[in-house]
Amino acid sequence: MRTERFSVELARPLDTAAGTIESRTGYLVRTDDGTGLGEATPLPGWTESLDECRAALDGGNPDGSTPAARHGVSLARADAAARESGERLCDALAADAFSAPAADSVPVNATVGDGSPEETADAVRSAVEEGYDCAKVKVGARDADADERRLRAARDAAGDSVELRADANGAWDAETAERMLDVAAELDYSYVEQPLPATEATEHAALRGRGVGVALDESLSTTTVSAVLDADAADVLVCKPMALGGPDGTLAAVRRAREAGVECVVTTTIDAVVARLGALHVAAAIPDAPACGLATGSMLASDLAPDPAPVSEGRMGVPEGGGLGDALEPLYRP
Ligand SMILES: O=C(O)CCC(=O)c1ccccc1C(=O)O
Numbered sequence: 001m002r003t004e005r006f007s008v009e010l011a012r013p014l015d016t017a018a019g020t021i022e023s024r025t026g027y028l029v030r031t032d033d034g035t036g037l038g039e040a041t042p043l044p045g046w047t048e049s050l051d052e053c054r055a056a057l058d059g060g061n062p063d064g065s066t067p068a069a070r071h072g073v074s075l076a077r078a079d080a081a082a083r084e085s086g087e088r089l090c091d092a093l094a095a096d097a098f099s100a101p102a103a104d105s106v107p108v109n110a111t112v113g114d115g116s117p118e119e120t121a122d123a124v125r126s127a128v129e130e131g132y133d134c135a136k137v138k139v140g141a142r143d144a145d146a147d148e149r150r151l152r153a154a155r156d157a158a159g160d161s162v163e164l165r166a167d168a169n170g171a172w173d174a175e176t177a178e179r180m181l182d183v184a185a186e187l188d189y190s191y192v193e194q195p196l197p198a199t200e201a202t203e204h205a206a207l208r209g210r211g212v213g214v215a216l217d218e219s220l221s222t223t224t225v226s227a228v229l230d231a232d233a234a235d236v237l238v239c240k241p242m243a244l245g246g247p248d249g250t251l252a253a254v255r256r257a258r259e260a261g262v263e264c265v266v267t268t269t270i271d272a273v274v275a276r277l278g279a280l281h282v283a284a285a286i287p288d289a290p291a292c293g294l295a296t297g298s299m300l301a302s303d304l305a306p307d308p309a310p311v312s313e314g315r316m317g318v319p320e321g322g323g324l325g326d327a328l329e330p331l332y333r334p
């Protein structure tokens with residue numbers, strides 16, 4: 001594999017309870033013959049550090065202990081193989097994982113960062129006007145009273161027919177989480193992502209059944225998918241291919257979760273275009289995927305290539321062509 005370091009800036013920093021994301025630095029990965037593309041863009045908290053990623057890529061065969069590095073290599077290999085056989089990557093993945101054809105498009109959620117109740121309502125209103133049927137509100141960066149006002153403002157702005165979710169990025173203690181889950185249930189949110197810190201699997205299990213789903217995200221990085229499923233800790237898993245070691249690791253997790261009756265939402269770590277498209281192919285491979293957190297391309301001020309899968313009417317279409325799609329052609333290097 002050959003690697004090339006890159007850095008992209010966010011158009012506006014994304015404020016979350018886990019900190020502010022302002023830029024993303026990683027490695028574009030190419031197979032030795034230049035026919036496959038991958039991306040390794042680590043995000044500490046979800047993956048290894050940039051230095052650990054670099055070392056794992058240099059080592060040649062990264063394993064699950066460095067999921068971003070493994071993602072880059074696994075995606076590049078899968079892309080090369082699909083292009084060789086003239087298949088879309090999603091079709092190759094769907095045949096392997098589900099013996100089923102892939103979808104041509106995937107519903108996505110709008111992502112609403114921290115802000116005042118008014119800013120939150122404005123962001124939700126814009127998303128609905130743009131055609132999104134689902135929005136996710138970041139919470140946990142301010143106190144519970146303020147976030148409660150934001151959750152209400154978001155529901156008022158969204159109306160009754162739009163799906164709403166919240167993401168606390170592990171900010172709450174058990175008491176705050178119970179209170180906020182009850183608010184979210186009253187307002188008909190479908191789930192709250194990572195209400196408690198990532199290590200607390202059994203505590204998350206105790207939060208289920210309050211009329212709103214519990215989704216786990218960071219927990220999948222600090223514990224394991226098996227531990228979360230064994231503890232009955234979640235209604236929904238948030239599956240980030242960058243954190244789960246690539247398309248293959250992600251679809252293996254999705255299969256196990258669905259067998260256990262747990263739904264899966266595919267999202268990005270605000271990746272550049274190669275990994276974002278990779279995540280779109282993963283989501284398209286999942287039969288009847290729910291709205292996914294893939295609408296993160298517009299958060300970047302610059303990218304490795306123009307976005308071949310912009311959001312339209314709340315959906316992202318799988319681009320034409322073999323592998324990741326013909327639109328990335330300029331990034332391949334023989
Ligand atoms: O899921 C989405 O809507 C967008 C992605 C997102 O929220 C996110 C992006 C980068 C790092 C962490 C997260 C997260 O889900 O917590």
Ligand SMILES: [Mg+2]
Nearest residue numbers: 167193217238
């Ligand atoms: Mg999350």
